[in-house]
Amino acid sequence: MSLHPFGIELLQFVLLLGLAPAFAGWVKTLKCLAQGRTAPGILQPYRDIRRLFGKDIVLAENASWIFRFTPYLVFGVTAVAAGIIPLISVDLPLAATADVIALVMLFGIVRFFTALAGMDIGTAFGGMGSSREMMVASLAEPAMLMAVFTVSLASNSSSLTQMVAVMGHAEFVIRPSLAFALAAFIMVALAETGRIPVDNPATHLELTMVHEAMILEYSGRHLALIEWAGMMKLTLFFALGIAAFSPWGIASDGDIGALLLAFGSLLLKLAVGALVMVLIETGLAKMRLFRLPEYLGSAFLLATLGMIAFFILE
Amino acid sequence: MAQELVSPSTLIFTATLLAAFSGAPLLVPRLLSASRGQLLATMLMLAASILGLTGAVLVLVTACTETFQLAWTLPFGRAEIGIDPLTAWFLLPIFLIPGCAALYARSYWHADNYPASVRKMTFFFGLMAGFMSAVTLARDGITFLFAWEIMALAAYFLVATEDEKPEVNSAGTLYLITTHVGTLGLFGLFPLLTLAAGSWLFPEAGSLDASSPVAAAMFLTALFGFGMKAGIMPLHIWLPSAHANAPSHVSAAMSGVILKVGVYGIVRSLSFFHSVPLWWGALVLLLGVVSGVVGVAFAIGQHDLKRLLAYHSIENIGIIFMGLGVALIGQATGSAAMVLLGTAGALLHVLNHATFKALLFLGAGSVIHATGTREMDLMGGVARKLPYTALLFGVGAVAICGLPPLNGFVSELLIYLGFFRGIQGSGIAAAATALAAPALAVVGGLAVACFVKVYGIVFLGAPRTEEHAAHHEAGWQMLLPMTILAVVCAAVGLAPALLSGMLQRASLTAFPSLGADAGTSLATLAPLPIVSATAFILLGLLAALALWYRRRLAAAPQGETVTWGCGYQRPTPRMQYSSSSFAELLTGLYSFVLKPLTHRPGIASGIFPAGTRFHSHVPEAVLELVYIPSLERLYKRFLPIRRMQSGILQQYVLYILITLVLLFVSDYL
Numbered sequence: 001m002s003l004h005p006f007g008i009e010l011l012q013f014v015l016l017l018g019l020a021p022a023f024a025g026w027v028k029t030l031k032c033l034a035q036g037r038t039a040p041g042i043l044q045p046y047r048d049i050r051r052l053f054g055k056d057i058v059l060a061e062n063a064s065w066i067f068r069f070t071p072y073l074v075f076g077v078t079a080v081a082a083g084i085i086p087l088i089s090v091d092l093p094l095a096a097t098a099d100v101i102a103l104v105m106l107f108g109i110v111r112f113f114t115a116l117a118g119m120d121i122g123t124a125f126g127g128m129g130s131s132r133e134m135m136v137a138s139l140a141e142p143a144m145l146m147a148v149f150t151v152s153l154a155s156n157s158s159s160l161t162q163m164v165a166v167m168g169h170a171e172f173v174i175r176p177s178l179a180f181a182l183a184a185f186i187m188v189a190l191a192e193t194g195r196i197p198v199d200n201p202a203t204h205l206e207l208t209m210v211h212e213a214m215i216l217e218y219s220g221r222h223l224a225l226i227e228w229a230g231m232m233k234l235t236l237f238f239a240l241g242i243a244a245f246s247p248w249g250i251a252s253d254g255d256i257g258a259l260l261l262a263f264g265s266l267l268l269k270l271a272v273g274a275l276v277m278v279l280i281e282t283g284l285a286k287m288r289l290f291r292l293p294e295y296l297g298s299a300f301l302l303a304t305l306g307m308i309a310f311f312i313l314e
Numbered sequence: 315m316a317q318e319l320v321s322p323s324t325l326i327f328t329a330t331l332l333a334a335f336s337g338a339p340l341l342v343p344r345l346l347s348a349s350r351g352q353l354l355a356t357m358l359m360l361a362a363s364i365l366g367l368t369g370a371v372l373v374l375v376t377a378c379t380e381t382f383q384l385a386w387t388l389p390f391g392r393a394e395i396g397i398d399p400l401t402a403w404f405l406l407p408i409f410l411i412p413g414c415a416a417l418y419a420r421s422y423w424h425a426d427n428y429p430a431s432v433r434k435m436t437f438f439f440g441l442m443a444g445f446m447s448a449v450t451l452a453r454d455g456i457t458f459l460f461a462w463e464i465m466a467l468a469a470y471f472l473v474a475t476e477d478e479k480p481e482v483n484s485a486g487t488l489y490l491i492t493t494h495v496g497t498l499g500l501f502g503l504f505p506l507l508t509l510a511a512g513s514w515l516f517p518e519a520g521s522l523d524a525s526s527p528v529a530a531a532m533f534l535t536a537l538f539g540f541g542m543k544a545g546i547m548p549l550h551i552w553l554p555s556a557h558a559n560a561p562s563h564v565s566a567a568m569s570g571v572i573l574k575v576g577v578y579g580i581v582r583s584l585s586f587f588h589s590v591p592l593w594w595g596a597l598v599l600l601l602g603v604v605s606g607v608v609g610v611a612f613a614i615g616q617h618d619l620k621r622l623l624a625y626h627s628i629e630n631i632g633i634i635f636m637g638l639g640v641a642l643i644g645q646a647t648g649s650a651a652m653v654l655l656g657t658a659g660a661l662l663h664v665l666n667h668a669t670f671k672a673l674l675f676l677g678a679g680s681v682i683h684a685t686g687t688r689e690m691d692l693m694g695g696v697a698r699k700l701p702y703t704a705l706l707f708g709v710g711a712v713a714i715c716g717l718p719p720l721n722g723f724v725s726e727l728l729i730y731l732g733f734f735r736g737i738q739g740s741g742i743a744a745a746a747t748a749l750a751a752p753a754l755a756v757v758g759g760l761a762v763a764c765f766v767k768v769y770g771i772v773f774l775g776a777p778r779t780e781e782h783a784a785h786h787e788a789g790w791q792m793l794l795p796m797t798i799l800a801v802v803c804a805a806v807g808l809a810p811a812l813l814s815g816m817l818q819r820a821s822l823t824a825f826p827s828l829g830a831d832a833g834t835s836l837a838t839l840a841p842l843p844i845v846s847a848t849a850f851i852l853l854g855l856l857a858a859l860a861l862w863y864r865r866r867l868a869a870a871p872q873g874e875t876v877t878w879g880c881g882y883q884r885p886t887p888r889m890q891y892s893s894s895s896f897a898e899l900l901t902g903l904y905s906f907v908l909k910p911l912t913h914r915p916g917i918a919s920g921i922f923p924a925g926t927r928f929h930s931h932v933p934e935a936v937l938e939l940v941y942i943p944s945l946e947r948l949y950k951r952f953l954p955i956r957r958m959q960s961g962i963l964q965q966y967v968l969y970i971l972i973t974l975v976l977l978f979v980s981d982y983l
Contacts (some may be wrong), residue, residue, distance in 0.1 A: 060877035062776050064503055064697055080852060093844070101730050102848060104755070109717045112762055119770025119891070123877045127770070127891020135899040138759030142752035149751060155736060156690065181750040217877060268495070293903055300752070306746055 005252030007090045009083045011259075012092075016082040016239075020231040021045035023270055025237070029140055030278040052224035062122040070117040071218065071225040074110050076235070078229040080108045080172060085236055086243050088262040090161040090252040092170075096144045100148045103240070104141060107192070107233070110135055114226075118214030129213025132289060134199060136191055138211065139296035144188040146303035149246045150181035153310050160243065168247040176276055180306030182245050186280075188298035189237045193231075195277065195285040197295070208286060226253075235270070242269045320494040323380050323397050324370030328408060330451065332443020332647055334364035337415075337437030343724075348425035348432050355436045356420045363413025363527045366405060366447065368859040373402035374816040381453055384809040390514045394453035398859055400585070401450045403661055403820035404578045407668030408450065410802070411570040412443035414795035415563040417485045418676050421791035422683065423561055426579060435475050440566065442468035446575050455504030455514040462500065466493045466543075468724040469572055472564045473556045487554035492552035499539025503583065505588065506532045509891035517586050520826045524587035524594070532592055536583040537601075544576030546606035546635060550628045551937040554612075557624035558688070560678025565620060565872070569627045570672035574664050581660075584642070585824045592646040592742060599639025599750050606632030611904040614764045615932025617893045618688045619678050622768060625670065626714060630834040632665040633726065634660045636754060640747065645825065652735045657837055659728030661812070670713040677707035680792055681772060690771050690893040692782040697773035699784040702793055709800040711765040713807070716758050717851030721806035728840055729754065767896045776887040803972040808849050811842040894930050901932060909935040927956060 003011065025042035031041035059068070086092055086105050114135055117127035148160075154177055155166040191198040198211040209216075215226050243250070249265030251258035287295060338357035339350035372924050381396030425432040445468065470493070474486035504514065510528050511517040517824075522529060538549070545553040549925075553573075557565045584590070592686065609628030616622035637660030644652025682705045697704035713720035733754070736747030777783035806813065814836040821829050821836075836842070841876035877885065901910050912930040917923075958969075 056873060058873040058875050061874055061879060062695070062774075064774060066697075066774065069860070073856065076850065076859055080848070080855065083851075101727060102845075103715065105718050105758075108715065108762055109757070112712065112715065112717060112766060115766040116770055116774060118764065120774040121877045122775035122887065122890050123885065124889050124891055125878070125880075127896055130766055130770060131896045131899055134759075134763035136762050138756065138900065141759040141904075142755040145755045146752045149734075149737060149748065152734065156738060161887045171706075241612065245696075286564060289899075294509055304749075311745070 002260065003163045003252065005093050005123050008089045008091055009093065009253055012084045012087045012089075013079060015087060015263075016232055017079065020235045021035045021049060021228065021255050023235045023274065024231040027278060028276055029077045031281065033277055037089060039277065045227075047273040049224050049228055049238060051276075052227070053221050055220040057222055058122040059222035060123075060301050062120065062218070064120055067117045067120040067134045067217070068111070068222070071222040071229075073113050073205060075225040075229045078232045079107055080237055082299075084160070084233070085239050086161055086164050086247075086250060087239050088259055088266055088279070089166050089254060091251070092161055093254045095096050100145070100152075103160075104145065108137075108141075110229070110233075112308065117218075120226060120275045123217075125209075125216050129216070131209045135287040135314055136296070139248065139293060139300070140188050140191045143184055143296055143300035143303055144192065146300060146307065147218045148244065150303060150306040150310060153307065154178055154181075154314070158225035164243045164247040164250060165252060167244075168250050168252070171292065175310075177306045177310035178245065180302050180309055182241075184299045184306065185241055186276075189241060189303070190277075190280070191292075191296060191299075192239050193234045198292060200286045208289070210289075238273050239266070242266070242273065317632070318896065322369040322376070322378065322402075323374070323382070323620075325365045326402075326405065326451070327395075329362040329366030330356055330444050332365065332444075332449065333409075333412065334441055336362065336440035336559065337433075338440070340433045340436050343681050345435070352420060352425045352432055352436055355440060355555045356416050358905065359416035361438060363409045365411035367511065369397075370402040371404035371410065371816075373397050373398050373405075374819060377819045380603070381868075384457070387726055387772070388456065390456045392454065392513075392515060393447075393457045394515060395451040395457065396453040397451065398823050399816070399819040400578075400581065400823040403816065404450045404574060404664065405447060407571050407574055407665055408443070408446045410799075411668055411672045412439070412446075412567050414672060414798055415439075415570075416443075418566075418679070418792050418795045419561070419563045419730055421789045421979070422563055422679055431475050434471060435561070435564075438468045438471040439567070441465075441527075442472060442572075446571055447577050450578055453516050453626040455507060456518075459497075459500060459504065463497065465572070465575065469493075469568060472568070473560045475476035475561055476559075479559075481819070482554070482559045485552075485559040489552045489556045492549075492678050496539045496542030496549075499535045499542065500579075501777055502535040503532055503539055504737055506535065507586075511586070516582070518586040519823060521587040522588070524590040529587060532583065535585075536580055537597075540576045540579035540583070541601070542576070544580070544606075544631050544632060546601050547628060548936060548940075550605070551934065551941060553628060554621050554624040554934055555926070557627065557675075558618055558620040562620070562675050564674035564680065565624070565671040566679075566900060568817070569624065570582065570668040572669055573627060573631055575661075576630070577664055581638070583823050585826075586666070588827060590642055590645050592643065595639050595642030595644075597639075598635055598642055598747050599746060602632045603753040604638075604640050605629065606788050607634060607753055607760075608907055610757050610760040610764060611900070611908060612932065612934075614760060614767065614897045614904075615901045615908050615910060616685070617931075618674070619681065619690050619693075619768070619772065620688055620830065620923055622690075622764070623678060624673075626761070627667070629669060629761065629915075630663065630671065630714070630879030632666070633754065633757065633771070634663050636750060637663060637732065638728045639726075640729060640736060641749070641825065643736060643743050643746065644732070645827065647739055647741075648675055649735060649739060649829055651839055652732050652739075653825050653828055654818070654821055655732035655735060655837060655839055656839075657729050657824055658814075658817045659725050659732060661824075662728060662806075662817055663722075663725035663822055665718075666725050666803070668714070669799050669802045669806075670710045670720075670722060673710035673796055674707065674714065676792065676796050676799070677710060678704055680788040680796075681707075683788065683792075685782045690768070692779045693772045693784075694778040694887060694890065695774065695776045696784045701788050703788055703796070705771065706793070706800050708769065709803055711769050713803045715762045715765050717762070718845075719807045719852045721803045721810075724807060724810040724842075724845060729844065731840055752922050753894060763900060767893055771891075771893045771896065775890050777888050778890065778892070801961050807848050808853065811846060812839070814840070838868045850951050854880075893924060898930075907935065908932050909939060911946040925956045 025045045029039040115130035118130040155163040157163050194211040251262040336355045339467040352827040379398040385394040423929030446463045454456035470490050473489050475480045542549045602698045608624050611829045613622050613625035637656045690961040713722045716726040733751040764878050803904050818836045910932045915926045918926050
């Protein structure tokens with residue numbers, strides 16, 4: 001029995017929507033364990049989202065329609081991105097859109113409107129958050145593209161699904177180009193998803209906030225949507241990393257058995273990936289904002305090194 | 315006969331003449347009142363736009379190529395004009411933008427409000443539009459130069475519309491000097507062309523060998539002369555002040571189209587050659603990268619709305635050059651896919667930049683009209699009073715950032731795909747494209763940052779000053795052209811596949827070597843239908859959300875309260891981030907090229923500290939730190955020669971006489 005490609009798209013969409021809060025909960029649990037605190041449980045994000053949906057909204061007096069529309073847009077566009085990244089199968093019709101670039105651009109839209117919403121309320125906080133987010137993004141995007149380019153070189157294809165298909169069937173060899181690219185990708189992914197050492201999602205301190213400063217005025221269901229979209233984004237970046245660097249086990253078509261196997265391996269890889277991230281986050285302190293260009297610059301250099309390594313060594 | 319009358323070439327020639335002389339009736343004050351004359355000129359311009367666009371589309375659909383000989387007695391041989399798909403592609407923005415701008419001017423620069431300048435402004439606007447078209451129609455060097463000069467001079471008078479203001483005057487002068495320095499390059503180009511091709515007529519596409527030294531000289535002079543007009547990075551110095559000081563609809567036409575005529579010149583001169591060496595492509599790509607990255611970095615530092623948009627033009631010309639560079643590298647390495655993707659991306663970006671930049675300049679005009687200032691730090695909360703302008707400007711902003719589902723995304727995607735092809739090649743070509751690809755990502759990221767700043771500072775938040783709070787929405791004559799441009803942006807973004815045939819034909823005219831490789835077509839190289847599908851899904855999703863939002867959620871209870879300001883009890887609008895504070899992080903990052911000036915007073919001390927001021931400014935560093943000092947040194951060095959310039963008319967007549975006699979004598983030797 002086999003699933004139609006559009007069925008797979010739909011399945012991926014539902015999977016991401018449902019799985020993202022659990023994944024965020026898993027990360028939080030691991031972090032609590034690593035730091036010697038009592039964990040609230042994997043299901044806590046679901047409860048948080050439900051609680052926020054039940055609350056009324058309080059709007060800032062300057063807020064225009066952009067501020068009110070942004071949460072829906074952020075949520076919707078992030079969900080569309082689920083149709084592009086191969087989570088469990090590479091048989092995705094939408095993914096043929098030169099995917100990586102389209103993906104970067106989709107997150108670009110999200111960022112554009114989130115930053116505008118930050119400016120919309122007319123306080124120093126919002127502007128501060130938007131300005132910082134824009135600086136981080138403008139440095140992170142090229143580094144991310146460079147890392148993905150290296151993978152595309154190594155797999156000799158430009159589309160993400162082809163890359164995954166090629167890499168998934170290749171023998172496991174440690175390739176220097178991919179090692180550099182993976183290091184760069186991890187650094188960029190930490191920046192793009194707003195984790196330590198770039199941003200700390202757990203604080204509300206004006207000296208350090210980046211993403212939180214932009215969404216400070218959101219409440220009720222608006223906040224729920226933005227939080228949920230943030231969890232999806234985190235999961236998507238993990239999925240992207242998994243797809244680009246360790247796609248083994250992913251289904252090549254819509255066969256149900258293969259899909260189940262792919263789902264199992266995805267869960268396993270996500271669990272392990274979260275552990276890596278938690279170790280990084282626990283081991284490092286948040287970096288000063290003014291040192292971020294150095295951090296992201298090194299990520300870019302690493303990715304470039306990966307590309308050079310490919311040209312010289314492979 | 316009937317068929318002959320409506321042939322595309324007839325349509326285009328009629329449109330060109332109609333546009334060129336649309337403002338002529340205004341020159342006779344007794345004939346028409348200024349207001350009536352402006353109305354007539356606007357109607358003529360709109361008619362010209364419709365005819366010209368119809369003609370251009372017909373040429374692109376049928377791929378017809380025609381040339382016509384002009385009756386001409388100058389001693390340069392035949393004079394020809396002609397049409398082909400490449401010309402027709404550039405005619406799309408040339409007829410679209412001035413039509414929209416003319417309608418906009420009817421309200422923005424209405425004769426009743428500007429009785430002193432409306433006559434000359436309208437006349438020169440038509441002249442510029444008509445002769446931009448003539449430049450692309452010309453098929454020999456002399457006709458080309460005639461049309462080029464008339465276009466450039468008409469543009470000067472447009473920049474200097476408000477020449478009673480000193481800054482307008484100096485912007486005009488700077489433009490006049492640079493445009494003629496550029497023309498000097500063309501004076502070098504066309505004689506070299508006659509040397510290589512044997513006549514002033516443009517040779518067949520792909521007929522000249524690019525490996526000779528003459529070809530290299532032609533390439534460099536073309537790059538200099540046309541690059542000056544296109545505003546490529548080290549030659550861009552005229553552009554920011556000219557765009558900022560011209561009336562907004564003129565800025566829209568200049569930024570949208572005149573720069574593209576420069577791009578046309580380069581594409582046309584490149585099309586003469588076959589087997590181009592690799593360094594041509596590498597140089598064009600490098601220029602594109604420099605223009606793109608440095609242009610957008612300068613844009614972020616600006617606090618004058620129109621200057622900022624002008625720097626974005628430099629950035630977008632950089633993107634176009636990146637596409638051309640990819641195409642040339644593809645030609646040098648024999649990759650037809652790169653040639654097609656690069657050319658198609660560059661050509662599509664020509665059209666796209668024309669539409670969204672014109673839209674943004676027109677939107678900026680409405681904002682400036684409503685607030686009475688170009689200074690962004692004085693604005694704020696404009697969206698509340700100008701909702702339609704805010705929406706349309708937002709469309710332009712999303713488009714220029716290259717975000718889906720609008721048109722900027724499609725052309726940048728084509729160029730990215732070209733890069734991907736290049737990276738999979740080998741040697742220097744692969745290395746060059748691999749390093750240029752992230753530059754395009756840098757440009758994209760910084761453009762998003764910059765337009766978040768513009769939109770956030772100007773349209774959102776609360777007004778920063780009472781004096782410059784916006785009061786009124788623009789009239790329909792201003793909103794309609796902007797709506798048309800926004801619809802074009804959306805249409806190209808949603809259904810790029812409709813244009814792929816036309817793009818392919820235009821690219822084939824520029825680089826006929828593509829025709830040899832029958833398997834290469836844009837439809838197979840670029841997943842345009844899937845781009846459409848994603849765009850439609852995105853749009854459908856947004857529409858559904860918006861509808862749901864209006865139906866259900868707008869009615870849900872929501873409280874309103876003062877924005878959280880860290881517990882501070884009396885927040886004022888002045889506490890909002892300003893455009894300079896927003897940009898501070900990024901200008902700091904790029905300070906090694908931007909050289910920002912900051913006046914940073916020490917924090918006052920004492921029990922009753924006196925008031926103090928902080929200000930920062932990003933100057934035109936290339937002009938002020940490179941050109942002016944070196945030109946001043948040159949000026950001192952050449953002072954002795956300057957004695958020839960006495961300012962006495964008789965003496966100049968004598969010079970002319972001496973020159974003529976020398977020429978006459980040299981003919982006999």
